[in-house]
Amino acid sequence: MQPIISIAGVSKTYATGFTALKDINLEIRRGEIFALLGPNGAGKTTLISIVCGIVNRSSGTVTVDGHDIGSDYRAARSLIGLVPQELTVETFETVKNVLAFSRGLFGKKSDPALVEKVLKDLSLWDKRDSKIITLSGGMKRRVMIGKALAHEPQILFLDEPTAGVDVELRKDMWALVRGLRDAGVTIILTTHYIEEAEEMADRVGVINKGEIVLVEEKTELMRKLGRKQLIVQLREPLKAVPEALGAYRLELSGDGNALTYTYDNQAERPGVASLLRDLESAGVAFRDIDTEASSLEEIFVNLVRKTP
Known part of the structure; x- marks a missing residue:
């Protein structure tokens, strides 16, 4: 057309x-x-x-x-x-x-x-x-x-x-x-x-x-530029992120009760399913998970900031 x-x-x-x-x-x-x-x-x-x-x-x-x-x-x-x-x-x-x-x-x-x-x-x-x-x-x-x-x-x-x-x-x-x-x-x-x-x-x-x-x-x-986060609520607080989970670059909350995994659809980083398996293998038990996705506003702000 x-x-x-x-x-x-x-x-x-x-x-x-x-x-x-x-x-x-x-x-x-x-x-x-x-x-x-x-x-x-x-x-x-x-x-x-x-x-x-x-x-x-x-x-x-x-x-x-x-x-x-x-x-x-x-x-x-x-x-x-x-x-x-x-x-x-x-x-x-x-x-x-x-x-x-x-x-x-x-x-x-x-x-x-x-x-x-x-x-x-x-x-x-x-x-x-x-x-x-x-x-x-x-x-x-x-x-x-x-x-x-x-x-x-x-x-x-x-x-x-x-x-x-x-x-x-x-x-x-x-x-x-x-x-x-x-x-x-x-x-x-x-x-x-x-x-x-x-x-x-x-x-x-x-x-x-x-x-x-x-x-x-x-x-x-x-889909291409949006950032997503998986927030894992832990059963027991951690003092540090286990070394076995280093590939995920997880962020540990100040009180040690939550891990945040930031990813997007283009980055070559492990998926959510593999993270959950590796958490279990590392002996990290969780009680709940939540997800957040970036809005169009966040994408727009990032695009404008990057314009030379």
């Missing part, structure tokens, strides 16, 4: 001499949720702005469903919905009219039934006649999403969509995004809430200092 967005050799250098993006190559698959992660100033918003035609690239090409964003701008832009970080909505307009007006800007015919559906999906129907100025920050964020969906885009960019949103509303938005993906909309998400990417993304891209560090299937990324 052809990618719905293709970014090739894209760089951006501002007049000040600052280079925000360096030779970005990235393909977004049709119908996926792609999470773009990176620290502040990494280039996430610049990249999104280039694809959406808000910022001019210094070099490279970008196509949206085969349409070049420069030479075929109108066709490319009509396929995209953008929810920016900033809450930029018409303060004294009603919620319903904001969506209807946004739809008209893209040359779409009036469709009250579609506007009603979008508002209901976003739990905004009861606020349809309220002026934007009267809404909470979370409600305004929902209006921004509705505004981006009003012209029925195939691609939706969500730039920090749940910033300043409470936990309950955040989960509602997660459900909404999954529903959009199931309906065939391609979602590109940037977020500082890495649990958001862990919860929803099909693939993850990490950008740092204007360069793509990695792009990987989320499950494969966590």
Whole structure:
């Protein structure tokens, strides 16, 4: 399947001499949720702005469903919905009219039934006649999403969509995004809430200092780079780790009541089953075992730290 967005050799250098993006190559698959992660100033918003035609690239090409964003701008832009970080909505307009007006800007015919559906999906129907100025920050964020969906885009960019949103509303938005993906909309998400990417993304891209560090299937990324720990609770405390268990590089707790084995899926270290056998052979009895796995956040932090 052809990618719905293709970014090739894209760089951006501002007049000040600052280079925000360096030779970005990235393909977004049709119908996926792609999470773009990176620290502040990494280039996430610049990249999104280039694809959406808000910022001019210094070099490279970008196509949206085969349409070049420069030479075929109108066709490319009509396929995209953008929810920016900033809450930029018409303060004294009603919620319903904001969506209807946004739809008209893209040359779409009036469709009250579609506007009603979008508002209901976003739990905004009861606020349809309220002026934007009267809404909470979370409600305004929902209006921004509705505004981006009003012209029925195939691609939706969500730039920090749940910033300043409470936990309950955040989960509602997660459900909404999954529903959009199931309906065939391609979602590109940037977020500082890495649990958001862990919860929803099909693939993850990490950008740092204007360069793509990695792009990987989320499950494969966590399999390859995730760290796991096995914590063995001992029946009797130990004063030291037996020499026979040296190959495992076990950590003994301060009170001597637990051994921790740290491993991952790529390291050439003995497996858990062999550890348990060797514990028995060394005469170390245990009463319980527990496991812990690193989160996507820990993987992300380690990747960013390693970027030169």
